[in-house]
Every structure is written in structure tokens, then in C-alpha cells.
Amino acid sequence: MTNLRVAMVLELATTTGALSGAYLAGRLGGRWLYVLFGVVMAYSSLMMFRKRNTEIAGASRPAPWADRLRLHASYFDEQLGSEVSYRVSSTRIGLALMYVAGMISGLLGIGSGALKVPAMDLAMGLPIKVSTATSNFMIGVTAAASAGVYFARGDIDPFVAAPVAIGVLLGAAMGSRSLSRLKSSTIRRLFVVLLIWLSVQMLLRGWRG
Amino acid sequence: MTADVRPGSPAVLLSNVLRGGVLASLGVILAGTLVTFIRHPEYVSSPQELARLTQPGAAFPNTLRDVVAGLAELRGSAIVMLGLLILIATPVARVAVSILVFLEERDRTYAAITSIVLLLLILSFVVGTLA
Secondary structure, X not given: OOOHHHHHHHHHHHHHHHHHHHHHEOOEOHHHHHHHHHHHHHHHHHHHHHOOOOOOOOOOOOOHHHHHOOOOEEEEEOOOOEEXXXXXXXXXXXXXXXXXXXXXXXXXXXXXXXXXXXXXHHHOOOOHHXXXXXXXXXXXXXXXXXXXXHHHHXXXXXXXXXXXXXXXXXXHHHHHHHHOOOOHHHHHHHHHHHHHHHHHHHHHHHHHO | OXXXXXXXXXXXXXXXXXXXXXXXXXXXXXXXXXXXXXXXXXXXHXXXXXXXXXXXXXXXOOOHHHHHHHHHOOOHHHHHHHHHXXXXXXXXXHHHHXXXXXXXXXXXXXXXXXXXXHHHHHHHHHHHHHO
16 A cells, blocks of 8 residues: 655655754754644644545646656555555645654654654545555654664663564554555544644643743 | 565565564564563562663663674663664665665666665764764
């Protein structure tokens, strides 16, 4: 389900963003970033909530960049039992959003999948399952771009990271197995709940300083 | 994109790199955790001792040389760190293999785009270790 071309084009922006984030870290207060991140998450959850009943969105806007980069593709949807073709649009807006997503993950140390999925789903018109799978692929790459910095700084506590890594790897393996079988609208609804929860967490963290 | 699923093709290598990397890191992290508790039974018997492991200010291996030195002494923290480094390296390897996938499809544009992504990743590691 991963759209490798979309992933690579967008990785150009996320890795550049992560590099800028690593450069800016220490020069910027993290506090307002948490607030900004929280507000963006709240907005995304609202937009996604409005789209909650859509199974497959058909983007039919003209998309010169996506045409030239041959981003349009198809995937087999196990739940629908058929091949779903889709068109990609707003590549430039997607790139700009991914730059910000990369910068935020470099600055705050969070895998910015919560920004990537709405950017692909809402702005670029990718099906939610493709957005999720592609974001999953991209998160690792973006995280690797900033993980080196944290490792060199001695900020990675192996005994905090170990249980987190084990849990996340097992959870991700289970999640990606059910992704194909779930209804797109169910995934979007789950995502709205997750975004609201994240948004509250980030706003609280920014509030407390 | 139609994935080429012949055995030994880059597309198959791509999914094997990911699965292999994740399984290897999972195994190494578990082994490191186990070694830590076997060598320091006090972490199991005393919650206060255990809490010291995750307190801020504790020193962790933060260069490859530290990790290698720690591995030679069979230190649990170094083994766990090796597992985490494998986990960090897995997506980087996946990007490298993606270049092969695009090259085999004679897709020069995407081979170039993916190469730039790999260069940016390498650059970030260099910048990260110099800073």
C-alpha cells in the first residue's frame, strides 16, 4: 500500500526539515512549538472529522507536479475486495507541510506521523490507507535523520528506549496487519481520536512550560 | 508502481531489509535487557536501584567507540544501544535499497531523488556527530 514515489519525493522535504530542526534546536524555545503543534493537531482532527464518512476520496483537481512526477497509483483494498486507483494533487503544499513536519520531529523528538497522515490525506488527496502506510515508511527515515543527533548528545537512555522500542515494534506489526482489513472510515475515525488526544497532550505540555 | 515479486529482486530485498532489521533489533534489545538483569540482579530485587537506570544525568554510550568498547565487556547498556542503532539504521538501509529498486525499473528520476534523500540522511549523521 506504500506509495514509494510519494514517500521519496516527500522525504526530500522531511529530511531537510529534520536537519533545520536539529540546527534550530537549542536556539528556539520548545514551549511555543508544543502549542503550535497542539493547535495544528486540533485543526487536523476537525478537518478529518468532517471527512469521517468518506470511504475513498476522489481528487480530480489538475496536478501538474504529480503528473510530472508520476505520483498517481493504485492499491488493493482487502476490505473492499478491489483495486483502488487514486490521483495525487497539491504536491507543493505537501512538500511545504512535510518540511514543517520534519522540522518539528527534529526539534521535539516526536515521530511526526500525526502531521504526515493529515497532510497526505487532506491536502494531497491520498486514500487514508495509503497515507498511513506511506507515513509509516517515512517516519523511520525522518526519525533516523534526527536520531543521530540525539545519540551523539548522549540523550538516548537505552533503558528508557528498550521497553518503548519493543512495545512499539510489536504494536506496529499488529497494526499494519489489520490496516488492510479495516474500513477506511474506521481508520479515519480512529485517527481523529488519536489527534485530539495528541493535541491535548501537546497543548498541556506547552501550557506547563 | 507494479512491484516485482520475483525472489532476489530489489522489491523483495526491500521488504526483507525491513523485516530483518526490525527482528534483529528486537532480538538484540531483548538480549541486552536480559544481560543487564542477569549481571545486576539488584535491579530486580530493589526498585530504588532499578530507578537509577532511568534517571536523568546517567551516562550512556554516545559514540560508536563507546558502544564497541561496551560490547567487548558484554555490557547490557551497550547491547541495548546496538539494537537501537540497528533500528535507526534500518530505514536508512531501506532508502539505499530503494535506489536499487528504481534503478532496476530504469527510473532515473526516482533513483536520483532517492540518492539525494540518502545523502541528506548521511549529512544529518555527520552534522549530528560534529555538533
